[in-house]
Structure formats: C-alpha cells, structure tokens
Amino acid sequence: MTKLDEFISSNRERFEQDLRQLLKIPSISTDGSYRTQVAEAADWVLAQFVELGFRTELIPTDGHPLVYAESAPVSNRPVALVYGHYDVQPPDPLDEWISPPFEPTVRDGNLYARGATDDKGQMLTHVKAVQSWIETEGTLPMQVKFLIEGEEEIGSPNLSHFLQSPDAAKRLACDVIVISDTSQFSKGHPAITYGLRGIAYFELILTGPKQDLHSGTFGGAVANPANALTKMLSALVNDEGKIQVPGFYDDVEALSDRERSQFSALPFNERSFMEQLGVAALAGERGYSTLERRWARPSFDINGIRTGYQGEGAKTVLPNQASAKFSFRLVPNQNPDAIAASLRTMLEELCPAGITLELKEMHHAPGFTVPLDSPYIDAAAKAIEQGFGHSPVFIREGGSIPIVSRFTDTLDAPTLLLGWGLTDDNTHSPNEKFSLADYHRGIKSSAHLWYELSRIAV
Amino acid sequence: MTKLDEFISSNRERFEQDLRQLLKIPSISTDGSYRTQVAEAADWVLAQFVELGFRTELIPTDGHPLVYAESAPVSNRPVALVYGHYDVQPPDPLDEWISPPFEPTVRDGNLYARGATDDKGQMLTHVKAVQSWIETEGTLPMQVKFLIEGEEEIGSPNLSHFLQSPDAAKRLACDVIVISDTSQFSKGHPAITYGLRGIAYFELILTGPKQDLHSGTFGGAVANPANALTKMLSALVNDEGKIQVPGFYDDVEALSDRERSQFSALPFNERSFMEQLGVAALAGERGYSTLERRWARPSFDINGIRTGYQGEGAKTVLPNQASAKFSFRLVPNQNPDAIAASLRTMLEELCPAGITLELKEMHHAPGFTVPLDSPYIDAAAKAIEQGFGHSPVFIREGGSIPIVSRFTDTLDAPTLLLGWGLTDDNTHSPNEKFSLADYHRGIKSSAHLWYELSRIAV
Numbered sequence: 001m002t003k004l005d006e007f008i009s010s011n012r013e014r015f016e017q018d019l020r021q022l023l024k025i026p027s028i029s030t031d032g033s034y035r036t037q038v039a040e041a042a043d044w045v046l047a048q049f050v051e052l053g054f055r056t057e058l059i060p061t062d063g064h065p066l067v068y069a070e071s072a073p074v075s076n077r078p079v080a081l082v083y084g085h086y087d088v089q090p091p092d093p094l095d096e097w098i099s100p101p102f103e104p105t106v107r108d109g110n111l112y113a114r115g116a117t118d119d120k121g122q123m124l125t126h127v128k129a130v131q132s133w134i135e136t137e138g139t140l141p142m143q144v145k146f147l148i149e150g151e152e153e154i155g156s157p158n159l160s161h162f163l164q165s166p167d168a169a170k171r172l173a174c175d176v177i178v179i180s181d182t183s184q185f186s187k188g189h190p191a192i193t194y195g196l197r198g199i200a201y202f203e204l205i206l207t208g209p210k211q212d213l214h215s216g217t218f219g220g221a222v223a224n225p226a227n228a229l230t231k232m233l234s235a236l237v238n239d240e241g242k243i244q245v246p247g248f249y250d251d252v253e254a255l256s257d258r259e260r261s262q263f264s265a266l267p268f269n270e271r272s273f274m275e276q277l278g279v280a281a282l283a284g285e286r287g288y289s290t291l292e293r294r295w296a297r298p299s300f301d302i303n304g305i306r307t308g309y310q311g312e313g314a315k316t317v318l319p320n321q322a323s324a325k326f327s328f329r330l331v332p333n334q335n336p337d338a339i340a341a342s343l344r345t346m347l348e349e350l351c352p353a354g355i356t357l358e359l360k361e362m363h364h365a366p367g368f369t370v371p372l373d374s375p376y377i378d379a380a381a382k383a384i385e386q387g388f389g390h391s392p393v394f395i396r397e398g399g400s401i402p403i404v405s406r407f408t409d410t411l412d413a414p415t416l417l418l419g420w421g422l423t424d425d426n427t428h429s430p431n432e433k434f435s436l437a438d439y440h441r442g443i444k445s446s447a448h449l450w451y452e453l454s455r456i457a458v
Numbered sequence: 459m460t461k462l463d464e465f466i467s468s469n470r471e472r473f474e475q476d477l478r479q480l481l482k483i484p485s486i487s488t489d490g491s492y493r494t495q496v497a498e499a500a501d502w503v504l505a506q507f508v509e510l511g512f513r514t515e516l517i518p519t520d521g522h523p524l525v526y527a528e529s530a531p532v533s534n535r536p537v538a539l540v541y542g543h544y545d546v547q548p549p550d551p552l553d554e555w556i557s558p559p560f561e562p563t564v565r566d567g568n569l570y571a572r573g574a575t576d577d578k579g580q581m582l583t584h585v586k587a588v589q590s591w592i593e594t595e596g597t598l599p600m601q602v603k604f605l606i607e608g609e610e611e612i613g614s615p616n617l618s619h620f621l622q623s624p625d626a627a628k629r630l631a632c633d634v635i636v637i638s639d640t641s642q643f644s645k646g647h648p649a650i651t652y653g654l655r656g657i658a659y660f661e662l663i664l665t666g667p668k669q670d671l672h673s674g675t676f677g678g679a680v681a682n683p684a685n686a687l688t689k690m691l692s693a694l695v696n697d698e699g700k701i702q703v704p705g706f707y708d709d710v711e712a713l714s715d716r717e718r719s720q721f722s723a724l725p726f727n728e729r730s731f732m733e734q735l736g737v738a739a740l741a742g743e744r745g746y747s748t749l750e751r752r753w754a755r756p757s758f759d760i761n762g763i764r765t766g767y768q769g770e771g772a773k774t775v776l777p778n779q780a781s782a783k784f785s786f787r788l789v790p791n792q793n794p795d796a797i798a799a800s801l802r803t804m805l806e807e808l809c810p811a812g813i814t815l816e817l818k819e820m821h822h823a824p825g826f827t828v829p830l831d832s833p834y835i836d837a838a839a840k841a842i843e844q845g846f847g848h849s850p851v852f853i854r855e856g857g858s859i860p861i862v863s864r865f866t867d868t869l870d871a872p873t874l875l876l877g878w879g880l881t882d883d884n885t886h887s888p889n890e891k892f893s894l895a896d897y898h899r900g901i902k903s904s905a906h907l908w909y910e911l912s913r914i915a916v
Contacts, residue, residue: 197674201772210736216655216857219787220699220757221731221748223741227695227760230688237685241678273679278668281811283681290679299678301776302685304766309783314659314820316785316857318759325767327774329677353739362772399674399774 001386001451007136008128008444015128015443016111016436018048022086022120023104023113029064029087030154038064038150041086045148048127052134054146061158064150068171070143071130077142078175078458080450081411083403084123085152085181088115089428096430109436116434117421122180123148125420125439129446141454145174152181156403163410174413175458176376178449179404180442182419185395186267190388190441192380193417195295195396196404198330198367200339201303203360204229204347205323212308213318223354225322226307232350233324236343237300241285241293243328245343248298253333255288255296258372262394263291295396299329325362329398336364365405369396370414379452380416387445418445459844459909465594466586466902473586473901474569474894476506480544480578481562481571487522487545488612496522496608499544503606506585510592512604519616522608526629528601529588535600536633536916538908541865542581543610543639546573547886554888567894574892575879580638581606583878583897587904599912603632610639614861621868632871633916634834636907637862638900640877643853644725648846648899650838651875653753653854654862656788656825658797659761661818662687662805663781670766671776681812683780684765690808691782694801695758699743699751701786703801706756711791713746713754716830720852721749753854757787783820787856794822823863827854828872837910838874845903876903 008015027041028034042058042065049056049069059066064087073079091101091114099105101114111121126146133140149159162168185191206225213222237243268291274282284293293299307322309315330336340361351357370377372394384392397417404415420442426432466473485499486492500516500523507514507527517524522545531537549559549572557563559572569579584604591598607617620626643649664683671680695701726749732740742751751757765780767773788794798819809815828835830852842850855875862873878900884890 199674199774201774203772208737213735214857215757215759215761215785216657216787217855218735218752219759219785219856220742220751220755221740221856222735222737223739224759226763227691227758229763230692230760231697233685234688234692239689277671277676277680279666279680279812280814281681282679283810283812284678293678294676297678299673300685301673301677301682302688302766302780303673303773303775304768304777305684305687305763305780306768308760308762310762310764314661314783314785315761316657316659317761319762322760322763325772327673327677327772329674352741354737354741356738397675398677398679399672 001448003136004132004447005444007132008440008447011132012440015440018128019111019121019124019439020104022124023115024102026102027087027150028090029151031090038087042067042150045086049146052131059162061162063158066159066162067148068146070145071140073143074141076458077454078456079143079145079173080453081145081147081172081174081177081413082126083177083179083407084126084148085119085150086123086148087150087153088118088120089153091430093430098431106436110433111436112431112433114432116432117425118427118432119152119181121434121439122420122442125180125442126178126446128443129450132443132447133450141450144450145172147172152403159403160406163406169410172411174411176453177407177411177413177415178418179415180418180420182397182417183421183423183425184419185393187422189267190384190392191395191419192377192384192392193395193397193419194372194377195332195369196367196400197295197398198334198336198365198405199327199400200330200336200364201325201327201362202343203323203325203362204232205321205358206351207321207356208354209320212320215316215318218318222318223352224318225355226319228352228355229305229307229322229324232347233302233326235350241283243298243300245339245346247342248339251333251335252298252331253369255292259296260292264289266291266393266395294398296331298331298334300326302326330367332367332369334367336366340364365400365402367400368404368408368415370416374414375456376414376416376453379456380418380449383448383452384418384445386448387441459906461594462590462905463902466590466898466905470898473898476586477569477579477582477897478562480582481573482560484560485545485608486548487609489548496545500525500608503544507604510589517620519620521616524617524620525606526604528603529598531601532599534916535912536914537601537603537631538634538636538911539603539605539630539632539869539871540584540636541861542584542606542637543577543608544581544606545608545611546576546578547611549888551888556889564894568891569894570889570891572890574890575883576885576890577610577639579892579897580878580900583638583900584636584904586901587908590901590905591908599908602908603630605630610861617861618864621864627868630869632869634911635865635869635871635873636876637873638876638878640855640875641879641881641883642877643851645880647725648842648850649853649877650835650842650850651853651855651877652830652835653790653827654825654858655753655856656792656794656823656863657785657858658788658794658822659783659785659820660801661781661783661820662690663779663816664809665779665814666812667778670778673774673776676776680776681810682776683813684777686810686813687763687765687780687782690805691760691784693808701756701758703797703804705800706797709791709793710756710789711827713750717754718750722747724749724851724853752856754789756789756792758784760784788825790825790827792825794824798822823858823860825858826862826866826873828874832872833914834872834874834911837914838876838907840910841906842876842903844906845899
C-alpha cells in the first residue's frame with residue numbers, strides 16, 4: 001500500500017482542485033430554477049467515473065438523475081456499494097456567509113462552501129480513493145459500485161422509487177454498503193456509526209362537538225378534545241421515561257456490556273452538552289446514561305400539538321378538535337407495525353365517550369445495528385486507523401437515516417456509516433465547511449477500506 | 459296597574475315604531491367608520507330620557523359615550539339601575555341576511571334587524587316601561603337610573619374605566635341592578651338568571667432547550683416541553699371530572715335541594731342537546747346533571763395549545779417551547795386569587811427538571827348568585843308573571859358576563875338578569891330577530907317590575 005499512500009499524498013492539490021470544481025456548481029435540488037446546475041453536477045460526477053473506465057449510467061428519474069457506476073467485477077471478493085449525493089441545501093441566508101457559498105474558499109485549513117461536507121466533500125473521498133487505485137494499480141482489489149443521487153436534500157423520492165423497482169436488488173447487489181454522510185464523534189475522533197434508531201411517527205386527531213363551543217356555556221357538559229388529548233398523550237410515557245404502550249419493550253435489543261463501556265469511554269461531557277442545549281438538567285429513561293438514551297434506548301416525543309385558540313389574549317373556546325404529531329424512536333429488533341397496533345388499541349381504550357379518534361401512521365422505519373464483531377466493522381476500523389493515524393470510536397446515532405432503511409429493505413447487506421465531517425461543520429447552515437486534512441484522511445481511509453474489505457472471505 | 463296595562467297595550471304600534479327608529483341606526487362600535495352613527499344612537503337614546511324629564515347626561519369617554527339618565531328620587535323606596543347597550547355587532551356576512559340588517563322587517567311576528575334582541579330591543583323595553591309610567595302616572599314609584607353604553611360589543615373598556623372612577627359608586631348607588639341582555643330558557647319560558655359562573659383564565663408557557671432540536675439526535679436526552687405540558691395539564695383534572703388543584707373545592711357553594719329540583723323540572727332534553735352539539739355522549743363531573751354541570755359546578759377546559767410543528771406531514775422536531783391557554787369556570791364563593799396561588803404551587807411541583815415555567819394570570823372574575831329568597835327575585839318573578847302570563851323559571855348561566863362582575867365590584871347590589879330574548883334569536887349572526895310579542899311582554903314586565911320593587915322596604 002506504500003505506492004498508493006504516496007500517490008494520495010502527492011496528489012493532494014489535484015484532489016482539492018477537483019472538489020473545488022464540484023463545489024462551484026450550485027446543485028440546489030429543492031429549487032426548480034437550479035435544474036440545469038443540478039444536471040451539471042450529475043454530469044461532472046459521471047465524468048469522473050467515465051474517466052476511470054467504470055461502467056457508468058446516468059439513470060433519469062421524474063426528478064434529478066441518479067449517477068450509477070461500477071468497477072470491474074473481482075471474483076471471490078466482496079462487493080461494496082457506495083452511496084452519496086451530489087445535491088446541496090439552499091445557501092440562505094446569503095448575507096451570513098463570510099465567503100460566497102459557491103466560491104470555495106480556504107480559511108484555517110477548512111474549505112468553506114455549500115456542500116463542502118454535506119455531501120460533496122465526503123462523497124468525493126471515495127471517488128478519489130478508487131481513482132488512486134486505478135491510477136496506481138490499474139484496478140481495484142474488489143468491485144465497488146457507486147450510486148450517487150441528486151435528491152437527498154428533498155427526501156430522496158426518486159431513489160426510493162428506484163429501489164423498489166424489480167431489478168434494483170440485482171443491479172445493486174453487494175456485501176456491504178458504505179456511506180460517508182455523517183460526522184466524526186468529535187475532532188480527532190473518527191467514528192464508525194454502527195447503529196441508528198428507527199422511528200414510528202403518528203398523528204392523532206380527536207374530534208368532539210361539531211363546532212367550537214363557548215367554554216362558559218358548555219364547559220363541564222361535554223368532553224373537551226384538548227383535555228382528552230393531554231390525558232391520552234401523557235398516558236403514553238411514565239415519569240421515569242418508560243413508554244407505557246403494552247408490549248413496547250418486548251423485542252428491544254438490550255445494550256451489550258461492551259457497548260456500554262465503549263459509550264462511557266467516549267469523551268462526552270454532560271456539562272457542555274447541557275450548555276450547548278441551554279438546559280439546566282438532562283432527562284429521560286431512568287437507569288441509562290445520556291449517550292445510551294440518545295443512541296440505544298427508545299424514546300417518546302410529542303413533535304407538535306394544534307388545538308383551540310393560539311393567538312394573543314384569551315378566548316373562551318372549547319375547541320371541537322385537537323391533534324398531535326408524535327413519534328417513538330425505536331431500537332433494533334422492535335417491530336414498528338406491532339407497536340402501531342398496540343398503540344391504536346391503547347388509545348382507543350383511553351379515548352373518552354363523546355370524542356372520536358383518528359390515528360394516522362405517518363411513517364416508520366426500524367432501527368438497525370451492524371454487529372460489532374462483524375468483519376466489515378473490523379475492516380473499516382483498520383482502514384480508518386491507516387487514514388487518521390489512530391483507531392475510530394464506535395458510536396450509534398439517535399436519528400434514523402431514511403435512505404439507510406430503504407437500502408436495507410432492498411439489499412441484504414450491512415451498512416458502514418463512516419463520517420469524516422465534524423459536528424460543527426455548519427451542515428445546512430451558512431459557512432458550511434470541511435477540513436481539508438480530513439478530506440485527505442478520508443481519501444486515504446477509503447483507499448485502505450477497499451484493501452481491507454477485499455481480504456474478507458465471501 | 460290597569461291604567462298602565464291599558465296604556466302599554468294601546469301604544470304597541472308606537473313603541474314598535476320607536477324600536478324601528480333605533481334599529482335603523484348602524485351603531486357598529488368596533489368599526490371606526492361608523493363613529494357618527496354610534497354617536498347618533500347615543501343621542502337618540504338620550505333624547506328619550508330628555509323627553510321624559512329625567513336628569514340626563516351624555517358622558518364622553520375615550521371611545522363611545524355613555525348615556526346616563528335618572529328619574530326623580532323617591533324617598534324610602536329602593537333605587538334600581540338599568541344597564542344596557544346601544545351598540546351592535548357588525549352585520550357580516552351581509553349576503554346571508556334575508557332583509558337588510560338596518561332595515562327592520564317583520565316576518566312571522568318577529569322583527570328582523572341587527573341589534574333587535576342584542577340589545578336595543580331588550581334595553582328599550584325598560585325605556586318604554588318608564589315612559590308608560592310617566593305618561594300615565596306622571597311619575598315613577600321609585601327612582602330608576604339608566605346607564606346605557608356604546609361599547610359592549612368591544613368589551614366595555616371605557617365603562618370599566620368609568621366604574622373605577624372615584625364617584626361612580628356614589629352616582630350609580632342603587633339597591634338592585636337590572637339587565638335585559640340574556641334569553642328566556644326556551645320559548646314561553648321567561649327566565650330569571652340568578653347566577654353566573656366565574657372564570658380564572660391562565661396561560662402556561664414551558665421552555666426547555668434554547669432552540670428546537672432534532673427528535674432523533676436528542677429525543678430521550680432532554681425533557682420535551684410538549685410532553686411536560688400534557689403531563690402537567692392532565693394532572694389538573696381526574697377522569698371523574700374533579701379538578702385536582704389543592705383546595706379548589708374548599709369554598710364551593712353547594713347546590714341547594716331547591717335548585718336541583720328546579721333545574722331537573724326544566725324542559726331540558728339531553729338527546730336534542732347532544733344532537734345540537736353533534737356528540738355521541740355528554741361528559742363531565744360525576745354525580746351532577748348536565749344543567750348542574752353547566753351552570754353550578756366548576757369546570758376545567760383547555761382553550762388552546764401551541765407547540766412544535768403544526769403543518770402538513772411529519773417533522774421530527776423536539777420543540778423548545780410549549781404553551782397552553784386554559785381556564786377554570788368558578789362557582790360563587792370560590793376565590794380566584796387563592797385558586798391561582800394553589801395552581802401555581804401545583805404546577806411548579808409538577809414541572810420537570812430541565813423545563814422552566816411561566817404562568818400568566820390572564821383574567822378572572824368570581825361567580826355570583828342572587829339568593830333565591832331575595833325580595834328582588836320575588837318582585838321580578840311577580841312582574842314577569844304579569845307581563846308573560848305565567849311565572850318565570852329560575853336558571854343560572856355557565857358563562858360569566860364581565861360587566862356584571864365589574865358592576866358588582868363597584869356597587870353593593872344584587873343583579874337581576876331578565877332575559878326577554880330567545881336562544882335562537884341569531885345574536886351576533888345574520889338574521890338577528892326579536893319577537894314583537896316578547897318585546898311588548900318585556901315592556902309590561904318592566905312596568906310591573908318598578909311597582910313590585912317599589913313595595914320592598916329599604
């Protein structure tokens with residue numbers, strides 16, 4: 001690997017120029033007036049693979065195209081699928097940018113531009129890694145497929161569509177999925193995110209009288225949907241943070257001792273976390289640390305409530321309807337469908353006479369973990385150690401990444417979330433940045449990843 | 459009283475013409491472009507009293523003027539104060555009126571016009587009654603004072619101001635207050651409303667983290683203000699409709715057996731009440747009938763909640779703030795200040811760590827009843843029996859009438875709420891009406907009222 005490492009080291013300037021080129025294209029997927037520029041970014045990415053001699057395809061969709069590329073098959077070696085996206089968030093508010101969002105500018109070793117970390121910079125580390133292999137070895141030690149989309153920032157509607165098509169599973173067939181669209185745990189602590197929580201999101205609509213009533217004339221005579229809503233929602237979790245939906249914890253995958261000790265060894269400071277959030281105390285399920293609660297225990301949060309009068313001053317109204325959006329974060333092995341069914345039964349039992357209930361299942365996704373003893377995790381850890389100079393930490397993430405569960409639905413392969421970014425990279429905010437040192441470390445890690453993965457017996 | 463009755467009977471047409479004149483003036487208090495017309499209505503009312511030889515005064519305010527008038531003092535007789543208003547609600551939506559709102563039109567014995575029942579028609583019954591006394595007897599059997607305002611439909615800001623002035627108590631000093639701005643219980647059941655519930659209205663604002671958070675990344679780690687709000691509000695009332703604020707029921711004036719049997723004798727049909735509201739069941743405090751719960755028992759209603767995401771679809775937000783407006787209906791003898799203090803203590807104890815609480819006391823008013831054995835109630839009942847041909851029913855009302863508590867704050871006198879209107883008179887709606895038969899019955903009842911009241915020893 002010395003030759004490869006030297007190549008990567010001596011091509012730093014060239015790889016930075018390539019990233020700058022891509023960052024100059026304002027590929028804002030949500031804004032129809034940038035359609036040409038989004039297409040230009042797709043073409044630019046596609047051209048990278050054409051130049052490497054990959055089999056390439058620009059897959060048209062009802063929205064922005066998918067860029068697909070694959071290197072030559074290598075028999076008896078695993079196949080990897082790299083996912084990333086070439087679209088970016090809008091740069092507003094523009095006047096808060098120190099340098100213009102589409103004029104990449106270096107300050108203090110960081111490259112500032114919209115998309116620098118999310119996801120052009122991180123995605124490109126894998127492209128530059130395969131390029132380094134091709135330009136030094138003439139080939140890759142395993143087959144690597146790339147699926148780079150242009151609609152991640154608008155919820156990946158057409159990629160989801162594509163993944164449901166009959167031949168998607170065959171075309172994308174792989175042993176491992178690699179995504180670099182997350183972050184290091186903290187500066188100098190590159191991370192392998194080996195688990196995500198799932199979600200089950202609901203909307204509850206309670207309807208009482210056929211119209212709003214005067215709370216003086218009618219208060220005390222009929223069930224008030226807003227009162228009922230607070231009763232029903234508050235019954236879903238107890239004061240110790242335990243969710244009360246029957247059977248909710250039945251399938252919960254418990255935290256292993258290894259995970260608990262790994263989490264507790266992480267440089268996580270509760271005091272500065274509280275300062276960051278502006279709260280005087282943390283809260284949640286009793287018996288678990290804050291990282292455990294965020295990453296590996298289920299939670300229940302009301303996301304919004306709408307009922308009655310919300311304006312200035314007082315209005316003596318007994319509202320005829322009250323609705324709430326709320327969601328459970330799920331951990332691996334929990335079954336969203338079973339939970340939805342149990343929730344429905346519980347709410348129907350709680351619903352008072354005189355109120356009708358509508359429960360909408362908005363969306364759900366299961367949680368996932370890659371087993372820590374998986375050879376893919378081991379390979380990624382070794383690669384990151386080469387790229388960053390020390391071993392990664394193993395973390396989980398409390399959110400769900402919808403595209404991950406969509407891949408998992410279609411493909412029977414574990415996902416490696418390898419984050420090169422930093423949590424203060426201003427993703428989705430003005431002055432987005434990406435550390436150039438981390439860009440190069442990412443390229444080197446990725447180059448070593450193909451070597452390490454290629455050694456796994458399949 | 460025969461002479462008086464005959465006079466009233468033979469002047470029906472003339473009294474109707476007077477009402478039509480007043481109804482033609484679009485005295486819409488909330489709309490600045492009708493300022494001249496509001497003043498015209500004030501002048502018209504004032505002129506009525508000038509003609510009767512009353513001592514009159516047009517009291518200017520920062521808004522619309524107060525019309526004040528008083529008949530000559532009669533020693534050793536009680537003094538009554540009649541309150542009413544000459545302003546009206548806007549007539550919108552105009553296209554739903556069958557005849558124009560300011561062109562009084564008779565259909566089926568009803569006079570249709572904005573203000574017909576609320577309150578020009580009802581108020582004028584008392585003016586025509588004193589006129590009948592003056593034109594037949596040359597004098598009244600007791601002193602009657604009139605305070606007719608022009609801002610009732612906008613919350614009586616300047617009357618409230620006037621009532622707080624140092625000499626208001628002296629100028630308005632009286633033994634009984636008479637207001638006709640309510641309704642009969644139902645057609646053919648004229649009512650004396652002898653009690654109103656009070657109110658204590660609050661806004662609760664809970665604040666958690668300094669900004670909205672992602673519910674995936676942070677859910678389970680910090681207290682969610684929306685979750686906390688449902689916990690805190692649901693703790694305020696139990697499933698049997700009993701309010702849980704400590705001491706809440708300590709001073710509650712119990713319903714007397716006489717009241718309970720009077721309520722249960724009223725022609726109130728639960729089935730049609732449910733149909734009217736569009737509910738499959740009624741609800742509220744266990745152990746009390748629906749009318750008891752509406753009129754004479756406290757209640758707790760959430761009037762509005764605002765938190766988090768309220769738009770279409772799903773947003774995985776952990777809101778940083780949640781707020782609710784809610785109110786307790788109070789019954790006589792409950793002390794709103796004591797309840798507010800107890801509520802504050804309770805909520806502070808319920809508020810979880812990591813959340814800060816702000817409780818705003820929006821407004822409150824005590825409930826009131828006039829004792830059923832009061833001689834004033836007795837006098838009013840006799841008068842109504844003369845006017846309507848049969849005795850009134852005794853009812854209470856679940857709402858509070860703010861102006862009543864403001865009068866009660868200033869004047870040490872019971873209030874008689876004598877409603878001549880009907881509940882389907884379309885108050886505040888298109889096609890407002892007032893039964894002409896009820897108008898004349900009201901005039902006759904009022905004329906008899908001054909006679910009956912004058913016989914009470916003071």
